[in-house]
Amino acid sequence: MGYDYEIEYVTRNTYEKGLNEAFWQFLIIPENNDTQELISWNFENDLGMVNSVSINGLGFKTVQVRAKEQTDHINFRASFKLSKKEINPYDFPLPESVEHERALLHSHNYRVDHEPFLRKTKLTQLSAKYENLFLFNNKKSIFENLVALNKWVFEKLIFQSGVTDVGTQLSEIIENRHGVCQDFSHLFCAIAKQNGVPSRYVSGYLHQGNGFFGDSQMHAWAESHIPNVGWIGFDPTNNILANHNHIKVSHGKDYNDCAPLKGVVYTLGKNKTQYSVQVKASQQQ
DSSP: OEEEEEEEEEEEEEEEEEEOEEEEEEOOOOOOBTTEEEEEEEEEETTOOOEEEEEOTTSOEEEEEEEOSOEEEEEEEEEEEEEEEOOOTTOSOOOSOHHHHHHHHTSHHHHHHTGGGTOOOTTSOOOGGGTTSSOOOTTSOHHHHHHHHHHHHHHHOEEOTTSOOTTOOHHHHHHHOEEOHHHHHHHHHHHHHHTTOOEEEEEEEEOOTTSOOOOSSOEEEEEEEETTTEEEEEETTTTEEOOTTEEEEEEESSHHHHOSEEEEEEOSSOEEEEEEEEEEEEEOO
16 A cells, blocks of 8 residues: 655745845755655746756755846745655564664674764754763663653653754753754754664655644654664654655754755845645555
8 A cells, every 4th residue: 555645845035135146955855765756846936047956965866046136036836746655664573682682783883884873963962961861771672762762752842833943952952842843853863872873864744634743844753773674763743653654855964964945145135935835645546
């Protein structure tokens, strides 16, 4: 069984005193992987500026647009069609020996192989005060500990938009206990890495038809690597494992690797950007 999705991504940009020159890079195209197939996509702007496509340093497809003429607005619209497989994220056996699994996790070769996602960043760094905020139970498997962490972050934080931004530090998020999906995901990754589990930040789209929480623009969740299993997706914002409702675009060490929009804008006045994302799903027969 599978699902067909149609996604529409729209940004509306206005400039109080006009735009002289700008460069934008969009990281919003769903990837092809074992669970999803991108069937078609289209990207356009209402001023007819030429788009270029390239692969970034992490292997994900990006779209660039450069404006060299004055304008007071520009709107971008992207549409995607893809097919997603039904996913059972629990479909793998637990280890016969928790001790052996933990030994693999802490082995030199394993840590070297996964070093980029054991590395802590400004957005996934726990201060000394919070290093023991959530400690794994050595008698349980890594997966069971990650499921418990997923639930803990879900219960620790309250979803509320407008109280954090892309640079908000974990200490502030932990103290205030409010944030959006990127904050939930950064906290999950930070604690997982603190316990020795390679973890990465994931950006994508969420089909919210089942009442899930997610940002109005794009959703974020985490993936952790389990020895002899592979990468498993965890969505602490909703206390679920990533499934067919999660449409992946990219992953990285934190939000900065996965920002859906980066750019440079030359303008003297204020500018405003509005986002609109719609995800529609239909079950295949």
